[in-house]
Amino acid sequence: MLRQRFNPQKKFRRKTVQKSLATHELMQAIRSVERVVDSKKHGEEKAVEDQSFNRQSSFDIFDLTPQVLENISYKGYESPTPIQIQTIPAVIIGKDVIGIANTGTGKTAAFLIPLVDKVFRNKFERVLIVAPTRELAVQIHEELRSFSKGLGIHSALLIGGMSINRQIGELKLNPNFVIGTPGRIKDLIQQRSLFLSVFKNVVLDEADRMVDIGFIQDIKYFISLLPPVRQSLFFSATISGKVNEILQGFVRNPVTASVKQQEMVENIEQEIITLKPGESKIDRLHDLLAQDEFKKVLVFGRTKWGIQKLTNELVRRGFRAAAIHGNKNQNQRQKALNMFKNDEIQVLLATDVASRGLDIEDVTHVINYDMPASLEDYIHRIGRTGRANKKGVALTFVS
Numbered sequence: 001m002l003r004q005r006f007n008p009q010k011k012f013r014r015k016t017v018q019k020s021l022a023t024h025e026l027m028q029a030i031r032s033v034e035r036v037v038d039s040k041k042h043g044e045e046k047a048v049e050d051q052s053f054n055r056q057s058s059f060d061i062f063d064l065t066p067q068v069l070e071n072i073s074y075k076g077y078e079s080p081t082p083i084q085i086q087t088i089p090a091v092i093i094g095k096d097v098i099g100i101a102n103t104g105t106g107k108t109a110a111f112l113i114p115l116v117d118k119v120f121r122n123k124f125e126r127v128l129i130v131a132p133t134r135e136l137a138v139q140i141h142e143e144l145r146s147f148s149k150g151l152g153i154h155s156a157l158l159i160g161g162m163s164i165n166r167q168i169g170e171l172k173l174n175p176n177f178v179i180g181t182p183g184r185i186k187d188l189i190q191q192r193s194l195f196l197s198v199f200k201n202v203v204l205d206e207a208d209r210m211v212d213i214g215f216i217q218d219i220k221y222f223i224s225l226l227p228p229v230r231q232s233l234f235f236s237a238t239i240s241g242k243v244n245e246i247l248q249g250f251v252r253n254p255v256t257a258s259v260k261q262q263e264m265v266e267n268i269e270q271e272i273i274t275l276k277p278g279e280s281k282i283d284r285l286h287d288l289l290a291q292d293e294f295k296k297v298l299v300f301g302r303t304k305w306g307i308q309k310l311t312n313e314l315v316r317r318g319f320r321a322a323a324i325h326g327n328k329n330q331n332q333r334q335k336a337l338n339m340f341k342n343d344e345i346q347v348l349l350a351t352d353v354a355s356r357g358l359d360i361e362d363v364t365h366v367i368n369y370d371m372p373a374s375l376e377d378y379i380h381r382i383g384r385t386g387r388a389n390k391k392g393v394a395l396t397f398v399s
């Protein structure tokens with residue numbers, strides 16, 4: 001196979017002025033992951049020890065009602081993940097929480113489990129969960145339904161691309177949980193169908209993404225409408241300047257729970273792909289996808305237009321492929337995602353924003369067809385593979 005194993009030292013010596021900042025950042029990411037793996041090899045387990053799944057303890061260590069524990073075990077979760085160990089007890093005793101964690105760490109269950117428990121104990125509790133993308137909101141909603149099965153807990157999903165009238169109808173039933181994306185939440189507030197003053201429990205999920213997408217003003221507006229006495233949970237992979245702006249006005253005396261990014265990427269073999277003179281990128285991609293081990297492949301590109309063009313070409317060449325990006329409506333995006341999840345297609349092509357937070361099992365390869373715009377995007381992208389302690393491969397085209 002025409003791939004190169006990445007050797008950081010060698011690459012850095014060869015670094016030339018042509019290298020873009022993104023290439024440099026990519027190399028840093030790969031090096032930082034390799035450092036973690038190296039330190040493990042040399043027996044320096046300490047730094048990463050705390051990050052691994054705690055196999056000794058089960059969910060019984062938390063003060064949860066038996067019905068909630070039963071739903072957790074029915075879902076097949078045996079032991080809490082590090083972010084859950086840190087978050088669940090804090091939420092149970094009523095603290096605000098800042099969770100610094102990515103998708104893949106079990107952060108959704110970290111906030112859902114104690115909130116479901118809280119609502120089960122008191123059906124007057126109302127919870128608002130705000131997520132940056134429709135796909136993420138759908139996933140949170142699905143997970144909520146499994147944790148609250150048979151507990152008489154009602155929920156509404158407020159996302160664009162779906163009937164607003166139906167959502168207005170659901171809100172009239174005063175659901176315990178309301179999960180939504182900023183755009184639709186704002187519409188429903190303006191139509192006077194949704195009143196944030198009743199939500200004494202609020203979760204902002206993937207706050208850094210919300211800021212990236214440009215929802216910062218909407219989020220500040222929502223916070224201004226929330227009751228001043230409330231329990232606030234804030235999740236973000238990183239806390240940058242703008243994210244901090246939201247954070248300050250949101251939480252009070254918070255507990256901070258954090259999981260290092262390396263944890264998500266240490267199961268991932270990272271390689272770069274350089275093209276030979278005259279070789280076309282699409283032909284190389286074609287060669288890779290034609291190999292047996294490329295069973296479930298996520299391909300990332302930078303623009304909606306580029307991703308669609310590449311998808312059309314792969315389909316023309318006989319690959320089972322579909323795309324998700326901002327020019328697709330909600331039904332098309334969900335359909336493509338479901339086909340990929342159910343192994344009806346081999347390749348899912350996506351832009352960064354469309355793919356944010358996606359939880360798909362058994363992705364064998366992530367291919368960065370275009371370089372990610374930032375180190376953070378790179379980590380987010382490759383974190384789609386190598387999940388739940390499975391091995392994954394991330395390949396990045398470097399031109």
Ligand code: AMP
Nearest residue numbers: 077079080081103104105106107108109
């Ligand atoms: P998240 O970080 O919330 O996107 O979760 C990533 C994946 O891990 C999801 O498929 C969860 O269902 C799964 N998960 C979360 N917590 C646990 C756990 N304690 N044990 C096993 N799987 C889990």
